[in-house]
Amino acid sequence: xxxxxxxxxxxxxxxxxxxxxxxxxxxxxxxxxxxxxxxxxxxxxxxxxxxxxxxxxxxxxxxxxxxxxxxxxxxxxxxxxxxxxxxxxxxxxxxxxxxxxxxxxxxxxxxxxxxxxxxxxxxxxxxxxxxxxxxxxxxxxxxxxxxxxxxxxxxxxxxxxxxxxxxxxxxxxxxxxxxxxxxxxxxxxxxxxxxxxxxxxxxxxxxxxxxxxxxxxxxxxxxxxxxxxxxxxxxxxxxxxxxxxxxxxxxxxxxxxxxxxxxxxx
Amino acid sequence: xxxxxxxxxxxxxxxxxxxxxxxxxxxxxxxxxxxxxxxxxxxxxxxxxxxxxxxxxxxxxxxxxxxxxxxxxxxxxxxxxxxxxxxxxxxxxxxxxxxxxxxxxxxxxxxxxxxxxxxxxxxxxxxxxxxxxxxxxxxxxxxxxxxxxxxxxxxxxxxxxxxxxxxxxxxxxxxxxxxxxxxxxxxxxxxxxxxxxxxxxxxxxxxxxxxxxxxxxxxxxxxxx
Numbered sequence: 001x002x003x004x005x006x007x008x009x010x011x012x013x014x015x016x017x018x019x020x021x022x023x024x025x026x027x028x029x030x031x032x033x034x035x036x037x038x039x040x041x042x043x044x045x046x047x048x049x050x051x052x053x054x055x056x057x058x059x060x061x062x063x064x065x066x067x068x069x070x071x072x073x074x075x076x077x078x079x080x081x082x083x084x085x086x087x088x089x090x091x092x093x094x095x096x097x098x099x100x101x102x103x104x105x106x107x108x109x110x111x112x113x114x115x116x117x118x119x120x121x122x123x124x125x126x127x128x129x130x131x132x133x134x135x136x137x138x139x140x141x142x143x144x145x146x147x148x149x150x151x152x153x154x155x156x157x158x159x160x161x162x163x164x165x166x167x168x169x170x171x172x173x174x175x176x177x178x179x180x181x182x183x184x185x186x187x188x189x190x191x192x193x194x195x196x197x198x199x200x201x202x203x204x205x206x207x208x209x210x211x212x213x214x215x216x217x218x219x220x221x222x223x224x225x226x227x228x229x230x231x232x233x234x235x236x237x238x239x240x241x242x243x244x245x246x247x248x249x250x251x252x253x254x255x256x257x258x259x260x261x262x263x264x265x266x
Numbered sequence: 267x268x269x270x271x272x273x274x275x276x277x278x279x280x281x282x283x284x285x286x287x288x289x290x291x292x293x294x295x296x297x298x299x300x301x302x303x304x305x306x307x308x309x310x311x312x313x314x315x316x317x318x319x320x321x322x323x324x325x326x327x328x329x330x331x332x333x334x335x336x337x338x339x340x341x342x343x344x345x346x347x348x349x350x351x352x353x354x355x356x357x358x359x360x361x362x363x364x365x366x367x368x369x370x371x372x373x374x375x376x377x378x379x380x381x382x383x384x385x386x387x388x389x390x391x392x393x394x395x396x397x398x399x400x401x402x403x404x405x406x407x408x409x410x411x412x413x414x415x416x417x418x419x420x421x422x423x424x425x426x427x428x429x430x431x432x433x434x435x436x437x438x439x440x441x442x443x444x445x446x447x448x449x450x451x452x453x454x455x456x457x458x459x460x461x462x463x464x465x466x467x468x469x470x471x472x473x474x475x476x477x478x479x480x481x482x483x484x485x486x487x488x489x490x491x
Contacts, residue, residue: 077453144353149436152454177353177435180453192337193352 039238040067042087044078046094046226047181048119048155048200052258053092056251057242066238074181075099076152082107082231089234090243092116092226094182095154099227112230116246118261119224120201121158123214126192133196133213136166146177146185146194154224155182159198161222186210200224202259225263267462275466278443281355282423285363286370286416293367293419294412297374298400312375318429319368326364327432334360334433357434358441362426366419373418377411378404410482417478421471444470 045053050072057068079098082088083105093099102108125131139145148156156178163169179185182199189197190209204212230243245251252262300312318326334341334351344351351357381404389399427445434441436450444467451460
């Protein structure tokens with residue numbers, strides 16, 4: 001008795017329910033079709049580009065009406081994700097080797113790769129720290145040194161190459177705290193949990209909680225190159241438009257204001 | 267498996283064992299007290315103790331980091347006394363201990379609650395003090411639940427990742443446990459080694475659970491005889 005009443009509730013007044021369902025579906029479809037002009041561009045980029053690409057992405061969104069979805073991280077991890085099939089359309093790597101991996105996997109559109117930026121390394125300490133780190137040799141006396149993972153993260157590999165060139169790597173490697181990307185190394189210094197860190201000049205510039213104590217001279221450091229590429233997974237014209245936009249004068253202005261060296265057109 | 271892999275495995279076992287040993291007494295005590303407690307706020311207290319079980323491990327790691335970071339209240343106090351926690355093996359033990367604690371407490375509490383209070387009362391009338399009653403009656407009757415909880419806690423400690431990486435970092439040879447080494451190896455493209463280490467974790471987990479099962483079986487047969 002009760003049971004039959006419950007089931008009649010479920011199947012009650014089917015016409016009205018079906019009609020409202022159809023109406024809802026129609027509305028949804030209409031909304032989807034008006035939004036079709038605006039595309040989503042999925043951009044994978046080195047963590048050090050976070051602030052620059054957020055700003056450039058906002059300007060691009062305002063100009064074109066497209067939407068930019070940023071996925072930031074260590075370039076090694078992003079390259080691995082892309083090779084595993086992540087739906088990235090544009091990739092900006094902090095290292096040529098990581099981009100080479102993606103290119104060798106056949107995932108870069110032919111001819112659509114450019115050396116976009118360069119950067120410099122600096123040694124930072126917490127702003128409150130009294131440490132006097134005047135020379136590279138002083139790093140030997142530091143308690144904990146935060147770096148991007150020196151086996152994998154570009155910033156960490158560059159830092160290791162610099163320290164190897166100075167003959168200091170073997171003496172500091174026991175103090176290294178490896179991090180997932182360069183911004184995590186910056187954060188470890190900001191919190192005071194690491195005594196010093198090696199990050200990009202552009203990372204140090206956005207933080208009020210660290211102090212640059214040493215600029216790594218260009219002639220001592222490995223050549224830092226950020227290649228950008230349009231990937232084969234890119235779908236609509238918006239991805240190409242964003243890739244082109246990265247080389248525009250507007251983007252150049254942002255990159256240079258934040259301390260990057262802009263490479264195209266040189 | 268090379269020397270370095272073996273070291274990671276031993277380090278992981280060492281950390282998990284230390285964390286389990288550290289929570290054993292407070293965990294069993296908390297479980298026993300909770301089982302007997304009937305006052306106000308009982309369920310709130312139980313919920314609070316179980317939180318690490320349901321929170322994202324990274325949230326627990328963050329909370330620990332906020333307390334124990336070098337410039338944070340407890341961390342600064344310890345640092346002034348020459349005790350470093352973050353990015354050391356102590357951070358590994360602490361993070362895994364906090365994450366494992368609720369598993370021990372929940373399991374042991376259930377076991378204590380199932381002990382017939384009349385038996386404890388009987389022991390008391392026969393002249394046992396509260397402590398003697400606990401060790402002569404309550405614990406022997408509840409030991410299976412306590413052991414199960416301990417094993418669960420140990421297994422959790424073996425595999426803990428999120429809170430550990432937040433508090434201890436992922437430093438090869440210093441704070442890198444199996445779970446962190448697997449992650450690190452995939453990060454740097456050593457998929458083969460990651461797979462080998464993952465297989466070791468499967469073997470370890472299997473061995474732990476199987477040993478417990480066997481212990482419990484053997485004991486119950488002995489008791490039956």
